[in-house]
Amino acid sequence: MARLLQRVGDDEGSDWMVDREEWNWDTGKKLVCDLRALQDRFDEVHEWAVSADGERIAAPVLTAPDVFRVWVNDSLWEGEYEKAWHLVFGPDGRLTALVRVEDEWTVGIDGELWDERWEFAWNPTFNRNGSVIAVQIKDNMEYTVAVNGRPWEQRFHSSRGLVVSDDGSHVAALVQVEPLAEADTVGFMEGTWSVAVDGMPWERKFINVYGPAITADGTHVAAEVRLDICDYTLAEDGVLWDNTFGCVWEPTYRNGRRAIIAPVRTGGSWTIAENGSPIWDSRFMQLWNQRVSADSEHIAAVAAPGFGLWTVVVDDRPWRSSFNDLVLPPVFSADGRRVAAGIRHDGEWGIAVDGETWAESYDMVWDPVFTPSGDRVAAKVERDGRFAIAVDGKVWSPWYEALWEPVFSPDGTRLLIRAVENGTYFRQVVPFDSTFQG
Amino acid sequence: MADLQDIQVIDPGVDESIKKLTPERIERTINRVLTEESAARLQIYLDTCVHCGLCAEACQSYISRDGDPDYAPVAKVKDTLWEMVKRKGKVDGEFLHNAARIAFIDCGACRRCSAYCPFGIDISYLIMTVRRILNLLGVVPQYLQDTTNSHAVTMNQMWVQQDDWIDTLMWQEEDAQAELAGTRIPLDKEGAEIMYSIIGPEPKILAQLIANMAIIFKVAGADWTMPSTDGWDNSNMAMYSGDFETMGRVERLHWERAMQLKVKRVVMGECGHAYRGAVYDGPRWLGWTKPPIPMVHAVEYYYELLKSGRIKIARKIEEPVTVQDPCNIVRGRGLHHKLRYVINEICEDFHDMEPRYEHNYCCQAGGGLINCGPPWKLSRMKSNRIKADQIRETGAHTVITPCHNCHSGIEDIIGHYKLGCHVSFISELLVKTIEMPNAGEEA
Ligand code: SF4
Ligand code: SF4
Ligand code: SF4
Numbered sequence: 003m004a005r006l007l008q009r010v011g012d013d014e015g016s017d018w019m020v021d022r023e024e025w026n027w028d029t030g031k032k033l034v035c036d037l038r039a040l041q042d043r044f045d046e047v048h049e050w051a052v053s054a055d056g057e058r059i060a061a062p063v064l065t066a067p068d069v070f071r072v073w074v075n076d077s078l079w080e081g082e083y084e085k086a087w088h089l090v091f092g093p094d095g096r097l098t099a100l101v102r103v104e105d106e107w108t109v110g111i112d113g114e115l116w117d118e119r120w121e122f123a124w125n126p127t128f129n130r131n132g133s134v135i136a137v138q139i140k141d142n143m144e145y146t147v148a149v150n151g152r153p154w155e156q157r158f159h160s161s162r163g164l165v166v167s168d169d170g171s172h173v174a175a176l177v178q179v180e181p182l183a184e185a186d187t188v189g190f191m192e193g194t195w196s197v198a199v200d201g202m203p204w205e206r207k208f209i210n211v212y213g214p215a216i217t218a219d220g221t222h223v224a225a226e227v228r229l230d231i232c233d234y235t236l237a238e239d240g241v242l243w244d245n246t247f248g249c250v251w252e253p254t255y256r257n258g259r260r261a262i263i264a265p266v267r268t269g270g271s272w273t274i275a276e277n278g279s280p281i282w283d284s285r286f287m288q289l290w291n292q293r294v295s296a297d298s299e300h301i302a303a304v305a306a307p308g309f310g311l312w313t314v315v316v317d318d319r320p321w322r323s324s325f326n327d328l329v330l331p332p333v334f335s336a337d338g339r340r341v342a343a344g345i346r347h348d349g350e351w352g353i354a355v356d357g358e359t360w361a362e363s364y365d366m367v368w369d370p371v372f373t374p375s376g377d378r379v380a381a382k383v384e385r386d387g388r389f390a391i392a393v394d395g396k397v398w399s400p401w402y403e404a405l406w407e408p409v410f411s412p413d414g415t416r417l418l419i420r421a422v423e424n425g426t427y428f429r430q431v432v433p434f435d436s437t438f439q440g
Numbered sequence: 441m442a443d444l445q446d447i448q449v450i451d452p453g454v455d456e457s458i459k460k461l462t463p464e465r466i467e468r469t470i471n472r473v474l475t476e477e478s479a480a481r482l483q484i485y486l487d488t489c490v491h492c493g494l495c496a497e498a499c500q501s502y503i504s505r506d507g508d509p510d511y512a513p514v515a516k517v518k519d520t521l522w523e524m525v526k527r528k529g530k531v532d533g534e535f536l537h538n539a540a541r542i543a544f545i546d547c548g549a550c551r552r553c554s555a556y557c558p559f560g561i562d563i564s565y566l567i568m569t570v571r572r573i574l575n576l577l578g579v580v581p582q583y584l585q586d587t588t589n590s591h592a593v594t595m596n597q598m599w600v601q602q603d604d605w606i607d608t609l610m611w612q613e614e615d616a617q618a619e620l621a622g623t624r625i626p627l628d629k630e631g632a633e634i635m636y637s638i639i640g641p642e643p644k645i646l647a648q649l650i651a652n653m654a655i656i657f658k659v660a661g662a663d664w665t666m667p668s669t670d671g672w673d674n675s676n677m678a679m680y681s682g683d684f685e686t687m688g689r690v691e692r693l694h695w696e697r698a699m700q701l702k703v704k705r706v707v708m709g710e711c712g713h714a715y716r717g718a719v720y721d722g723p724r725w726l727g728w729t730k731p732p733i734p735m736v737h738a739v740e741y742y743y744e745l746l747k748s749g750r751i752k753i754a755r756k757i758e759e760p761v762t763v764q765d766p767c768n769i770v771r772g773r774g775l776h777h778k779l780r781y782v783i784n785e786i787c788e789d790f791h792d793m794e795p796r797y798e799h800n801y802c803c804q805a806g807g808g809l810i811n812c813g814p815p816w817k818l819s820r821m822k823s824n825r826i827k828a829d830q831i832r833e834t835g836a837h838t839v840i841t842p843c844h845n846c847h848s849g850i851e852d853i854i855g856h857y858k859l860g861c862h863v864s865f866i867s868e869l870l871v872k873t874i875e876m877p878n879a880g881e882e883a
Binding site for chain 1: 576586589593607628669670729734
């Protein structure tokens, strides 16, 4: 669930690529753990987390009333905690948890706790290889950010919207830099919020700031800013775009080009602006969740060309098909040629690829995953409370009790399945052929 | 003639803001909204009205104030929007002071009057247009603006910080476990059937309602979750203050959170205006014709659980009860029969109000009214004598209010008119009356 805690609009990218080469890609099934035995052994077993390579499964467990421990692959972290939750395997495979000890919170990593603890700590956010972990913290009623266990010196009245650069060199957060008395609506309009980078807030204050984005090398930070009641724009490193808009959504960096793009509402309709000016001719009733291809050349976004019609727009061209319930954020193939997205139409969930909708529909779909070559698409799907992997429009794998999202081997010839069947969690590498052979 | 005490109320959000306005800004803002934001629909309504006054008898403020014509729905439009159109935006500060009182305090946007107008003119929409104009001018009652500011910063209505939210859910889970062993509040459980969303005041001042719902879910064996971060609040006072950009931002996040959690539906707590925001006004402003994922109001959900036998009543409440039909789920959604099914399952002695169902009078707290705060409380009370009469006539000891604003508004009315009864949410009655599984037994 790490993704959930990132801000809306984050590129979920290919973090797992980091060490995927080193995983065991030999075909075969490995039974990792009998989960039913676990339920008998502990008072309570909470939400599961599974490592990207499928080798490990973890959960917070209660070994006695109010005694939380972290269980991973049949062993327990040494510590006993008053609470343990939000288990996440970081991109480097280390298991992290938020834990409470003596009424204070900190981060546990593979069983070791950070030295410092605070009144509260939440929203662990990772850099690309997982070596840097930042959390928001509250300490003595003040808010700030801790990076790899060390808090920023600066303290704020409030804080949210944490981002870490891919290389881990810089961390930014939205921060409230001025106090605000109860119901002080005048003070509010004078601006109490800013963006702090490595603890240092921008000089300028804003009514609101939203959706920060940071470049891969951390040298620039952009955010949506609100200047007046209905006057919004984007700011980078504290400097505003020349134009303002009736509304904007969160920015994205086009790293290759040193450019910021964001959806903006101008003259009552939405388009994409780059560095302050619209770059698309098309206008939409709604436009959001833009994603940029790995080479920064292509932009895809979710759009409503009309009331109740949703589609994907790629480089200013909407797909011909549209959907009446929703379209989930688009996913690019690695080479940026193809785009896929989860959709909901007439109450049924499905997958659309380059504007073509799969014939099969499901009770739920997860984000489509392209093969490394971009030729084929797989997705986790649900029907009648069971889960399978569908490929290019058809259910491909058996149905399982529980399933995590599919991962391709770097050469695309094999697929990793992480699933639960008959109460047992397993990892299985199968050849990625036209039919399932497991 | 409008009530003198009301006219004299000083609200810094209104009066201090007016002082800063220039005639040019007033004119420009009014004309922009009239031409760019609501032109067609507005003009049709204004052209259609024949000033027959049939809508007057529909409005609780008109009736409660002994038929003072200034409180008739048509007068509320005539004294605000109509004049703005007629004078092409050339109105002054005194006009705006009165317009703010009328639009934010005298009309709860309850839509009762539309049902009485032979042409179905949507007075509430016209009043909301006035609010939109006033919002763009910065003329909004201070307390209402403060809740909107809270939405804009925290995405919830009560300035609840992210850590306080998580902490509250954790201690509510502990409280619920003290009542029923094994009860959980599962956070961020991707793929759960239900995302449960609530309104900002619950974690802030009515946290036990969260524990109540956890117990109900546990007894029903539901597969549910709550988000541990922003997007958990389904309420939307920005919708009522006229800040539609903030309204849209809040609604977008609420629905995107549900999408990220991969839930099949969202069940929401007992609130009326939140239903309107999340199901109608919010989605429409964003481009959806309906919520992207089905949304189920608590009343519908309780109905589903009771009707299917997933929860059973062990012992009924004996004292006499009545119910406030919340406008936004009854006039807005037609849940009145399901509501009565639920109440009759839980209570022995139910007495209906007259009129009822979609004809019920609004509590005069919704539409953002109660959020306008203490300066306006007396006015709200004067505008709802009829509700006090209605409640008194039922002889009920408990007024069931499946809506947060109705709950607080009716509590005020009970106090002001010394009715000697009290208010209750359905969940509070359910946890007292449902059959609990034996301790330790899995539901
Ligand atoms: S309060 Fe209700 S009945 Fe009265 S004018 Fe407003 S919408 Fe109409
Ligand atoms: S009932 Fe309709 S037509 Fe008659 S005055 Fe009221 S709004 Fe106008
Ligand atoms: S608070 Fe209740 S009665 Fe009043 S407008 Fe809202 S839903 Fe209607």
